Amino acid sequence: MSDLNKNKILEVKNLCTSFFTDEGEVKAVDGVNFFIEKGKTVGIVGESGSGKSITSLSILRLIQEPAGKIVNGEIVFKGENLLEKSKKEMRSIRGNNISMIFQEPMTSLNPTMTCGEQIAESIRIHQKLGRKEAKEKAIEMLKLVGIPSPEKRVKQYPFELSGGMRQRVMIAIALACNPELLIADEPTTALDVTIQAQILDLIRNLQKELGTSLMIITHDLGVVAEMCETVAVMYCGKIVEYADVKTILTNPKHPYTIGLLNSVPRHDQVYDGDLPVIKGSVPSPFNLPKGCRFVSRCPHAKDICHNQLPELKTMDDGNQVRCWIHTESWEKQEEEVASNS
Amino acid sequence: MGQQHLQPNVNISLNDKPVRKSRWLSFMKKLTKNKAAIAGATVVFTIMILAILAPLIAPYDPTHIDMSKKFQGPSSEHWLGTDDKGRDILSRLLFGSRISLTVGILSTLLGAIVGVVLGIVAGYYGKWIDSVIMRICDVLLAFPGLLLALAIVSILGPSTTNTIIAIAIFAVPTFARIVRGSTLSVKKLEYVDAIRAMGSRDTRIIFKHILPNITSPIIVQATLYIASAIITASALSFLGLGTQPPDPEWGTMLSNGRSYIAQAPHITLFPGLVILLVVVGFNLFGDGLRDALDPKSKK
Amino acid sequence: MLTFLIRRFLQIIPVMIGVTLAVFLLMHLIPGDPAQIMAGEKADEAQVEQMRENLGLNDPLHEQYLRYVGNAIQGDLGTSIRTNRPVVNEIFDSRIWITMELAFWGTVLAVVFGLIAGIISATRKYSFADVSLMVVALFGMSMPNFWLGIMLIYFFSVNLGWFPIVGWDSWKHMVLPVITIGSGGAAIIARMTRSSMLEVLDNDYIRTAHAKGVSERLVIYKHALRNALIPVVTVVGLQFGTLLGGAVITETVFAVNGIGRLVIDAIKARDFPMVQGAILVCAVAFVFVNFLVDIAYRLINKRIDLN
Numbered sequence: 001m002s003d004l005n006k007n008k009i010l011e012v013k014n015l016c017t018s019f020f021t022d023e024g025e026v027k028a029v030d031g032v033n034f035f036i037e038k039g040k041t042v043g044i045v046g047e048s049g050s051g052k053s054i055t056s057l058s059i060l061r062l063i064q065e066p067a068g069k070i071v072n073g074e075i076v077f078k079g080e081n082l083l084e085k086s087k088k089e090m091r092s093i094r095g096n097n098i099s100m101i102f103q104e105p106m107t108s109l110n111p112t113m114t115c116g117e118q119i120a121e122s123i124r125i126h127q128k129l130g131r132k133e134a135k136e137k138a139i140e141m142l143k144l145v146g147i148p149s150p151e152k153r154v155k156q157y158p159f160e161l162s163g164g165m166r167q168r169v170m171i172a173i174a175l176a177c178n179p180e181l182l183i184a185d186e187p188t189t190a191l192d193v194t195i196q197a198q199i200l201d202l203i204r205n206l207q208k209e210l211g212t213s214l215m216i217i218t219h220d221l222g223v224v225a226e227m228c229e230t231v232a233v234m235y236c237g238k239i240v241e242y243a244d245v246k247t248i249l250t251n252p253k254h255p256y257t258i259g260l261l262n263s264v265p266r267h268d269q270v271y272d273g274d275l276p277v278i279k280g281s282v283p284s285p286f287n288l289p290k291g292c293r294f295v296s297r298c299p300h301a302k303d304i305c306h307n308q309l310p311e312l313k314t315m316d317d318g319n320q321v322r323c324w325i326h327t328e329s330w331e332k333q334e335e336e337v338a339s340n341s
Numbered sequence: 342m343g344q345q346h347l348q349p350n351v352n353i354s355l356n357d358k359p360v361r362k363s364r365w366l367s368f369m370k371k372l373t374k375n376k377a378a379i380a381g382a383t384v385v386f387t388i389m390i391l392a393i394l395a396p397l398i399a400p401y402d403p404t405h406i407d408m409s410k411k412f413q414g415p416s417s418e419h420w421l422g423t424d425d426k427g428r429d430i431l432s433r434l435l436f437g438s439r440i441s442l443t444v445g446i447l448s449t450l451l452g453a454i455v456g457v458v459l460g461i462v463a464g465y466y467g468k469w470i471d472s473v474i475m476r477i478c479d480v481l482l483a484f485p486g487l488l489l490a491l492a493i494v495s496i497l498g499p500s501t502t503n504t505i506i507a508i509a510i511f512a513v514p515t516f517a518r519i520v521r522g523s524t525l526s527v528k529k530l531e532y533v534d535a536i537r538a539m540g541s542r543d544t545r546i547i548f549k550h551i552l553p554n555i556t557s558p559i560i561v562q563a564t565l566y567i568a569s570a571i572i573t574a575s576a577l578s579f580l581g582l583g584t585q586p587p588d589p590e591w592g593t594m595l596s597n598g599r600s601y602i603a604q605a606p607h608i609t610l611f612p613g614l615v616i617l618l619v620v621v622g623f624n625l626f627g628d629g630l631r632d633a634l635d636p637k638s639k640k
Numbered sequence: 641m642l643t644f645l646i647r648r649f650l651q652i653i654p655v656m657i658g659v660t661l662a663v664f665l666l667m668h669l670i671p672g673d674p675a676q677i678m679a680g681e682k683a684d685e686a687q688v689e690q691m692r693e694n695l696g697l698n699d700p701l702h703e704q705y706l707r708y709v710g711n712a713i714q715g716d717l718g719t720s721i722r723t724n725r726p727v728v729n730e731i732f733d734s735r736i737w738i739t740m741e742l743a744f745w746g747t748v749l750a751v752v753f754g755l756i757a758g759i760i761s762a763t764r765k766y767s768f769a770d771v772s773l774m775v776v777a778l779f780g781m782s783m784p785n786f787w788l789g790i791m792l793i794y795f796f797s798v799n800l801g802w803f804p805i806v807g808w809d810s811w812k813h814m815v816l817p818v819i820t821i822g823s824g825g826a827a828i829i830a831r832m833t834r835s836s837m838l839e840v841l842d843n844d845y846i847r848t849a850h851a852k853g854v855s856e857r858l859v860i861y862k863h864a865l866r867n868a869l870i871p872v873v874t875v876v877g878l879q880f881g882t883l884l885g886g887a888v889i890t891e892t893v894f895a896v897n898g899i900g901r902l903v904i905d906a907i908k909a910r911d912f913p914m915v916q917g918a919i920l921v922c923a924v925a926f927v928f929v930n931f932l933v934d935i936a937y938r939l940i941n942k943r944i945d946l947n
Binding site for chain 2: 654655658659661662663666669670671778779781782783784785786787788790791793794798880881882883884885886888889892893903904907908912915919922923926927
Binding site: 060091093094099102104107108110125126170 | 845847848850853863
């Protein structure tokens with residue numbers, strides 16, 4: 001057990017993050033548990049509104065108060081609970097031990113500062129380097145993320161760069177202080193397909209080179225297949241399936257995961273007509289179903305699904321699923337239905 | 342990649358309400374929730390009613406001079422006291438509200454109509470006519486603040502009517518610019534192209550599609566503009582270039598009371614307070630309208 | 641930057657032509673005969689005819705306009721009817737400098753107080769400080785400044801005797817007029833700064849800065865303020881114009897002999913060359929200040945292109 005704990009760089013325990021609006025409380029993240037091992041990659045998968053981005057923002061405690069608040073749980077980073085840290089301690093962790101890359105490279109860089117200034121800023125804050133050394137380090141970082149003629153780029157403003165280049169600058173900022181954990185929130189969603197592959201390659205290579213642990217937030221199972229070792233699938237603020245990547249891609253258990261996989265086009269398959277999609281839409285966060293949150297869209301839904309929320313159950317292979325189908329109650333219900341008719 | 346097929350299902354946001362209300366209802370809901378806007382509206386409508394009822398409720402004739410009663414402070418007989426000629430200040434303020442509101446609203450209306458027409462023509466037809474209209478606006482805006490109104494009044498001579506004309510001209514470029522901007526952005530929308538391709542006439546496109554889309558910014562701007570029009574009008578009167586005595590205009594009253602500030606400050610105090618109150622009312626109401634009409638505003 | 645300067649400067653030209661044309665036409669739009677007005681109401685037929693000849697009023701309008709502009713460029717704005725001195729001297733001997741001084745300090749007051757209040761409000765959204773500052777700003781914006789001036793005189797000069805009532809000799813004379821002329825601008829800049837700041841603080845790059853471990857202070861002053869100032873700079877330029885207009889009122893209330901009071905006296909005396917000259921000078925000053933503001937805007941916001 002202690003051996004396992006040593007390998008865990010980050011463990012999230014029962015994380016609950018809520019937003020308080022005029023219409024009431026929205027439990028954006030509702031009791032989420034997962035961990036990341038040193039040097040490994042975990043993917044968090046889900047649609048918008050599933051709480052995956054809020055989970056990542058919660059880890060760095062970047063949820064904007066008072067609208068949003070982490071109401072419960074623990075975020076253990078290298079054995080210490082981040083939720084107990086002071087604001088100042090938190091600042092010395094952000095960008096230094098844990099870094100983050102955001103979805104929108106177009107808007108995530110400050111338009112009035114040069115790329116060099118923005119990279120150098122975190123170096124100067126965390127490594128207490130002087131202006132000149134920080135600038136040299138910034139050029140070095142630009143070189144590392146594969147930006148040609150970095151001496152020139154360092155003086156340029158974000159609007160002078162393409163989307164892919166900006167995302168490279170974001171990565172340079174994030175990796176400038178050699179963080180132990182990198183959180184990438186939809187790092188390629190806003191980019192062209194060809195650039196997507198380049199950025200993913202870059203992240204993977206740098207991860208290998210620097211030994212960084214990685215948490216990738218995405219709705220794209222292609223990214224998951226390429227990057228991750230472990231995957232947590234989220235739906236409406238809860239993890240519905242948590243397993244190694246092979247299981248998720250070849251033998252998924254939860255109907256939602258199955259639906260996600262089926263809606264990805266595959267070149268080894270012939271479709272007549274449309275791709276299968278998951279019918280219906282995500283329920284309103286103010287009006288979540290009493291039972292399983294996926295019930296309104298689930299092709300297998302039974303009475304029990306409507307009435308009772310299933311637990312996240314650990315299966316024999318160690319993977320976890322939150323679905324009544326994989327419990328004993330399911331068979332009981334089957335029998336009941338059978339005997340009733 | 343599969344994302345295109347996952348995305349369409351996921352357009353929920355925290356602001357989505359279960360039932361979609363009509364635009365008018367949600368506008369009224371937003372507006373009535375805004376306490377400041379309600380306060381502003383209350384002030385504005387109260388003053389309007391008082392202005393309409395002035396002849397009925399004013400305790401005295403606003404121009405009746407009674408030198409035996411000059412410089413009286415507030416009392417039960419004269420609630421707000423009397424001025425240097427013994428006239429009842431409350432009655433003068435009540436009648437003055439008719440002048441100030443008329444000038445404020447009429448000049449804004451006039452300026453807005455001309456500005457809207459010019460703005461739509463400039464934005465919709467573009468090309469040289471746009472350049473000409475916008476350059477004229479630039480020139481009008483180059484005369485800073487009150488100076489344009491002063492220049493116009495210096496030509497036309499001081500009077501209430503000329504004050505309205507001067508302030509209206511002053512308002513034209515402001516409205517024209519806003520309307521031109523909105524017209525351009527509506528014109529860029531694809532559906533306008535589609536309608537035009539189907540052979541709709543320009544007038545029809547303007548009245549059916551462009552005008553409804555730009556009413557919100559115009560209403561907001563007009564409400565806020567009334568506030569500054571009232572201040573400008575009273576400033577002109579204060580300088581002796583607006584409404585002429587003995588008409589009980591607020592600025593004129595202030596200017597008149599100024600000479601007696603040491604012995605009877607109430608002559609100056611009350612007209613100023615009333616202007617302040619009305620202008621705050623229009624500003625609050627205008628801010629509230631903007632927040633309620635602005636699709637970007639939160640809550 | 642140089643091409644920007646040149647192109648922006650070229651944009652001034654049509655505005656200047658329009659402004660001079662409007663001021664020139666002022667004379668011709670007045671109901672009545674300009675020659676009669678210029679010669680004075682008591683002038684006889686021959687004198688009026690003489691005046692018409694002197695002013696070149698018999699020439700075609702466009703020739704008159706070109707002559708007016710040509711003279712103006714050479715520093716000849718005509719002769720004041722009232723004082724019989726050149727208008728240029730009346731304006732530039734002392735009047736305009738007093739007004740500029742007043743407008744300058746008024747702008748400084750407006751910018752300093754407006755920015756401070758706006759930043760405090762935005763960073764403490766919905767706090768007591770925010771709400772009270774915004775209420776004060778609302779009233780400051782809605783207050784007629786002639787009334788504010790009179791009330792300041794009443795309290796601080798008449799009752800407390802802290803400041804002189806009228807005149808323009810020492811810094812003590814300047815305090816109340818500067819407050820009078822600057823308070824409205826301060827209120828508007830405060831509101832503008834607050835809303836601009838709040839909008840900027842909502843941006844993704846602010847989150848990036850937080851994620852880098854940048855301190856709250858630096859996020860506000862280094863990352864947010866520079867972006868928030870971009871729209872505020874434009875407002876400051878416009879405020880300078882409002883201030884020049886406000887000078888008319890402030891100078892009247894405090895009996896300061898600036899250009900504003902000159903305009904009022906000239907209008908009342910129907911001294912039209914004087915009115916023309918003073919308004920032209922103010923408009924040119926305003927156009928020039930806006931030119932400077934655009935350059936400042938360009939310097940802090942490198943993204944914009946001149947369209």
